[in-house]
Amino acid sequence: MIYKIRVFLDAKEDVFRDIEIKEKQTLFTLYKGIISAFSLQGEELASFYNLDEEGNQGKEIPLEDMSDDGTDETMADFYIKEAFAEVGDRMMFVYDFFEMWTFVAELIAIEDKPAVLNYPLTVYRFGSMPLKAPKKDIVVDLDEDDDMDFDNDSDLNDLQIDDDMDVEDL
Template identity: 25%
Template sequence: MAVLKFRAYFEEDDAIYRDIVIKHTQTFFDLHLAILKSYEFDSKHQATFYRSNDHWERGREISVEKYDKAYRADPLIMAETTIGSEIRDPNQKFVYIYDFAKNWVFQVELINVTKEESSKITYPSTSRAEGIGPQQYGTRSLLGAKFVEIEEKYDLTKGSEGFGEEGDSNGSDDMVDDGEDTGGGEEE
């Protein structure tokens, strides 16, 4: 049985991608769910694939369901269409669109075909993840939510370098002994 490896690039940055291995007998619905899982997206929105060429032009549509829009030809349905049936060349490409309102676009390219499947892998599976993917709802910082808390706590936006001016009145006043015990030891 053939195992196909697809690379799903985030369209806006081709340094961000996920490699997904899947059996040729599995459906586009399986690939759709695998891409969403690999990018940590939910599966609440509409989605569609387009068979594509080397220039990423959109061809035949393979959709979750027939949506209320105009079609040149009725779409194939993801759950009924095996991946192997739509492979036309060794570097087959698909354009994958998720959440038509947000318009998440991924370029999906066949990068490898092997004849042996691994008994250690449950297909489909993400075999490689490169780059920090987009966050489905909102923005994702490289440092995460904790950095925002630190930035607010210490107000890191004041002063571009984080240093005061020489002769700043705050420099030596901080070291004044106000006579209070800081709790450094026990009194006897």
């Protein structure tokens, strides 16, 4: 089976690519396809994130295993047919955690056709990539329970200065 995945750049203007990939290829292969389709350098860390129906971010699937013992799962551990079980399934893809290129990948079709070329294959391009990652508006929502009391500086009193340090040493 060939999976057709539409990958949208999270930007004001519509920018997306349709990528075809085999069901038994991995998320790592899709990562390479996204890098190629959007002309990214491919030298930065990246992760996929599961998305639920409301678009809430779930489990992270990183490019590389960052655990101390080397036992975490990576993109190479997940087949496309596992990550995208049915049409409409979506995942967030973040590339370069400094620039924060953010994409949403959505399975738009599963086709029973013979593989013709090397996959992944970019089959449709729409829109031009911006030179810089689109900036995100960050919204901070403080519930009443989470409000900090800046009039009460008792938490700041926990800081201690080393008594042995002389001002002259600075």
